[in-house]
Amino acid sequence: MTHRLIRRDFLRTGAALLALGMAGRRAVAVDANSKLRTAHIGVGGMGGADLGSIASHGSVEVAALCDVDSGNLDVAAGSFPNAKKFKDFREMITAMGDTIDAVVVSTPDHTHAPAAMTAMLAGKPVYCQKPLTHEVFEARKLRLFAEEKKLVTQMGIQVHSSSVYRRAVQMIQSGVIGKVSQVHAWSNKNWGYDGPAFEGDHKVPGKLDWNLWLGTTKERPFVPGVYHPGNWRKLIDFGTGTLGDMGVHIFDTPYAALELTTPKWAKTTCRAPTGVGHPEENIVEYEFPATKHTTESLSWKWYDGGFAPPKSEALQLPAGLNLPGQGALFVGEGGYMLLPHVGEAVLFPQEKFKDYVPPQVEDQNHYHQWVDACMGKGTTSAPFSYGGPLTESLLLGVVANRYPDTKLMWDAEKLEVTNLAEANQLIKREYRDGFKVEGLS
Known part of the structure; x- marks a missing residue:
């Protein structure tokens, strides 16, 4: 049966609705x-790090915790x-009702959407x-x-506000290296698992x-050290x-700088699917439609695990x-612009750009930006209107690793x-009975 929270007005009694400027986002009245x-x-x-960072804002009162x-x-x-x-976010949102104003979701990936949608169905930022x-x-x-x-x-994506x-976004959009034809992106981390299925039925910790x-x-069945706490990302x-x-x-930065769509x-390119883990090594290729910052089309190539970083000679x-x-x-x-994660951009050929002066940009607090926006002060830089399309593009590559060497x-x-x-x-999974959510099931 679909779990449907009763929608509650999330504004405090008698308070007015505030607008968030051009973004048009509904804020909590304060x-x-x-x-x-x-x-x-x-x-x-x-989640603990998120909790501390959100709570460090002077206008935040932590009213409820769920784990x-x-x-x-x-x-x-x-x-x-x-x-x-x-311990159940559905119970928390129902029980707390109008005594909470906004919700932070810091769970494993598979619970992001159910928790976020449940909160939004209740009218919460x-x-x-x-x-x-x-x-x-x-x-x-x-x-x-x-x-x-x-x-x-x-x-x-906290570094989005760094x-x-x-x-780097300003540099690319200023045209310092001209229209962009290719992006190469990589991480030498290995959040994959090439091994067999897990066996055994172990006692769940109390x-x-x-x-x-x-x-x-x-x-x-529960398996210690595999799911929680463990390697669920793999x-x-x-x-x-x-x-x-x-x-x-x-x-994030290339996607934002080039104003890409889908x-x-x-x-x-990866090993054959196992039905258990993501591949330990992937090369993912995309083609994006042109924007005002790109050539007629944009080629994007991602490398991870043992494929990363690519050879500098291969990148010219x-x-x-x-x-x-x-x-x-x-x-x-x-x-060319090389952008380390997280570091200052370097332009090539270096001789050509030796006199270039990068724009001056200040750090912003990604967490506080959201708190301020909830209270009607400014807007967020990575709302779901941005994060949604970025995530869709990424996840199409995750789907593709189940069909190696096939252009989807x-x-x-x-x-x-x-x-x-x-x-x-x-593209869409079936939610288990008892955990269905309106709008997602």
Whole structure:
């Protein structure tokens, strides 16, 4: 049965609706002495970091904490003893109702969309960690719903607001290397697993609600050190591999700078699918339609694991140049820009650009930006209207690694692979009974 939260007006009684300028996002109504009351879904690991960063804003009051692991919950509650504790985010959002103003989602990838949509169905602004979703369909639905309801949203790509990445965007858009024909992006991290299926039925730790951790995915036995806490990013049912984890950061600046939309196709070079884990090594190729910052089309190539970084000579950079373990290269008609993750851009040929003075750009606090926007002060730089399409593009590459060496032709309007019908079963998954969510199931 579809889980449907009763929609509540998330504005405080008698308060007026505020607008967020051109972005048109609905903000929480506040006065000078008010606090933004936040609820946090997932408070261990990255969730703990998100919690601390959001709470560091002087106008935030942490009102509720939720985690399926009571150990994580107890640690977080030690810092926020007045916050109410929950293990099921659906119960939290229903029970807290109008006593929370906004929701932060910091769970494993497979729970991003169910948690974020449940919060938005209740009228809450959402900060959701990257990648925005586990499936392409989910990313489209979150974006459309957030836009329809004019909710303040932010995808958790914190480096998006860093000065080095914002400066790189300005440099590319100023035309310093001319129109861009190619992007090469890479990460030498390995969030893949080439091994066999996991066996055994082990005892679930008493502090963990295994059923809730699985959430929308199919049931399976617990295996220590594999799922929680462990290597869920490597597994196809829960994570999105290196491409989804690091690719979203490293794709972000080229995607924003070139104002890209959706790819025409994606193709992955990797080992044959196992049905268990993402490949440990991938090369993913895309073609994007032209924009005002690109040539007639844009070729994009991603390398991860043992394929990264690519050889500098293959990228037409100076022979022997020591490339960073993670980064991106823009190939323009008038030069090249190498952008380490996270570091200052370098222009090539260096002699040509020796007198170039980069623009001055200040760091911004990605978390505080969202809090301010929720309170009617400014806008977010990575709302779901941006994070959704970026995630869709990334995840098409994740789908392609299940069909090695096959070019998946993509119809973005229909959310459909046009030349391989069976691939469409990976665009949208079926949620498990008891965990269905309106708008996603």
